[in-house]
Amino acid sequence: MTTLLNLFSFAQVGINTDKPASYSGLHVSERKDPANANPDRYNGIIIQRYTETERDTQLTPNMGITQNSLLIYNTSEDCYNYWNYADMEWKSLCGALGKSAFTFDCSVVTVRGSYVEGRELTNSNFLTIPVVVTKPGEYTIMATTTNGYSFFTSGTFLNTGEYTIQVPGQGKPVAVQVDTLNINANGIDVNCTPPVQVNVMSAAATYTMSCGSATVNGVYKVGTALTASNTITLPVNVSVMGSYTITTNTVDGISFTGMGSFTSIGQQNVTLYGTGTPTSTTVKAMTITSDSQGTVETTCSVNVIVVVPTKTFLQIGSSSFSLGYVGETSASRAFLSAPVNFGAAENSKIKVEGYNFSTAYSASAAITGLNNNPDIVLIGYHLDITDDLATALANYAKKGGVIMMISENTSVERFFRKLYGMSNIDASGSTTANTGSAYYYTIQGIDDEITNGVFGDVRGLYWGADVGSTTIRISNLPVNDAIIYSTSNASGGNAATFFRTASYNVIFVGDGGWLSNLSTGADVPNTGPTAHAGSSTTAYVFAINPDFTVRPRTGYDDGVTIYNSTVFANMMAWAVKKAEENRLKK
Structure with missing residues (x-):
């Protein structure tokens, strides 16, 4: 029995010591002389080292239960590994997964x-x-x-x-x-x-930003990543030279940044470069923040416009007369199709991919067209609004549909009666406007997108009717919903000849020839002071420039100037916006 105890005692192994600690099988000492307070210069243990490939090819095939807990150093992972027999794999002491x-x-x-x-x-x-x-x-x-x-x-x-x-x-x-x-x-x-x-x-400069004069460059489309052409040119006024960092917040997936150093003082431009991808067609109000030092304004804002998708456009009117709506060869159609006005170009005033046009020359065809849920409906000269069509139009309007009604047919009262549920709304003909037998109407000073829109401010100016035709006035409209832009002086001047509804996306102009212009050859667009040599100076009232931009129609009745194309342009800009809002709500 004594011999066995001696065997257990002498089984202890000491390295760098002849006095291994009690109960240790192996004791590697930091001091050869235990009485010395300082560790020896050379000490520690180096475990056998393998690369991960060497470990897996040389060791792993031979690992079993007797090798459980075998310790090595993995030089590929730069960590200790030990063999775990229960899971039949090497475990890392650096974590569950080891080094990546x-x-x-x-x-x-x-x-x-x-x-x-x-x-x-x-x-x-x-x-x-x-x-x-x-x-x-x-x-x-x-x-x-x-x-x-x-x-x-x-x-x-x-x-x-x-x-x-x-x-x-x-x-x-x-x-x-x-x-x-x-x-x-x-x-x-x-x-x-x-x-x-x-x-x-260098340390930040002192400068002010002129966001009101900023220019947004490039075309912005939903789902299309911004490129180097998508920038904001921002005028600044530098009072102290130094570095600058100007950024925007992120709105619907896009943002802008510009940085550099000002090496001179005074007025100059900074370019902010865009990143990201637009996620919606909503107007993006970008807040611009600068790092300007001192007591100066460091934030302002600018709007980024995103191109809206192609809009479907249903034209309702008589096939016998094309001047009252956007016919294929009319000046108003040419105006709508010009990218400078409505398009996806950088200089387009209204950013829209374009239009898909369809026409309806009868009430039944119009009802069918409305069932296809077009984005915009334009009712022109001279279709009779039947009860069934009035009901279909009212239902379309109540769903958020956009209606631009340009008509001189008294049957339009059926539509407004069904829209409002009011039987006393009346549509009657009028051939007088401002004074005597004149055919022009003063546009009221209401400040909104129709009277003061992106194509111009027409408040206090005139729109003109196609002389010789009847202008419709609508009476007894709900006073809390009708936004009246012009009236007739007939019946005391309290009847609307041009108005918009507040509750629905509906605009009414009471003259079927309001968009009239010759539709062939050099007469499109009408660029002269009169519509056409040898014709009535008041018969063709819609005028645009050779580059298809809006222009006043001069030489009209009583010698006044009328602004039909500007009003129509603002109306169409409003219609595109409302149609897109309605699409996003669906």
Whole structure:
């Protein structure tokens, strides 16, 4: 029995000591002389080292229950591994997944934010690094400079695949210079060619922005990523030179940024570059924020307009007379089809892909067309509004449909009676407007999109009827819903000849020839002071310029100037906007 105890005692092994600690099988001592207070110069243990490939080819095939807990050092992972027989796999002491393996392309590393001498980095200062992970596990990424700031992040990749890592910055740039980042990934230095660099700018300048004079450049479409052409040109007035950083908020997926240094004082322009992809057609009110120093205004706003999709356009009218609606060869159709007015070009006043036109020359055809839910309906000369068509139009309007009614048929009262549920609404003919037998109407001073829209301000000016035809006036409209732009002096001047409804997307103009113009050859567009040589100076009232932009019609009745094309243009801009709003609500 004594011999057995001696065997257990002498089974203890000591390295660098002849007095191994009690109960230890192996004791590696830090001091050869236990009485010495200082550890020996050389101490520690080096466990057998294998690459991951060597481990899996040389060791794994021989691992079994007797090798359970076998310890090695994995040089590929830079961590200790031990054999776990229960799971029949190597476990890492660095975590459940161990160290990850990933690659990235230095050319796509992006430096975000502005870097200014003496200014502390914030959460807007970071690197974005797209990586390809080939082995899940833990990772560390750092990028250092010799200029007082650096970047660092760590985490765990749970799966293989492509990721974009944000590496936040910290510190404060000390000097104005261009810094080359020294990047290290999982403890390995990455040699980037060309190098990733950061431009540290001088202290921020003092300047004011003129957002009211800003220009939004480029075309913006839903689902189409912004390019280098999508910019904002922003006038500024610099009083103290230095760096600048001007940014916007992100609205519906897009934002703008500009940065640099002012090297002179006074008026100059800054370009803000857009990024992102628009997600909707709503007007984007971008708040612009500057880093200007001193007691100056540092925020303002500018609108970005997105092209709306193609609109379906149903024209309802008589086939015997094409001047009262947007016929295929009419001047008003030419105006609508010109990209300078309505189109997807950068200089288009109203951004819309275009129109798909259809026509209905009878009440039954009109009802069929309305059942297809067009975006915009234009009722022109001279179709009779039957009870069935009035009901269909009222139902369409109540669903948010857009109706532009240009008519001199008293049957229109059927539509308004059904729309409002009021039997006393009356439509009657009138051949007088301002004075005597004149055919022009004063546009009231109401300030809205129709009277003071993108194509011009017509408040206090005139629109003119096609002389020789009847102008319709509507009486007994609900006073809390009718926005009346012009009246007839007949019946005391209290009947509307031009109005819009507040509750529905409906506009009414009481003259079927209100868009009239000759429709062939050089007479489209009408560019002269009169409609056509040898014809009545008041028969053709819709005038546009050779470049299809709006123009006043001069030489009208009593020598006055009328603005039918400007009013129509504002009406169409309003109609496109309302049609898009209605589409988004569906």
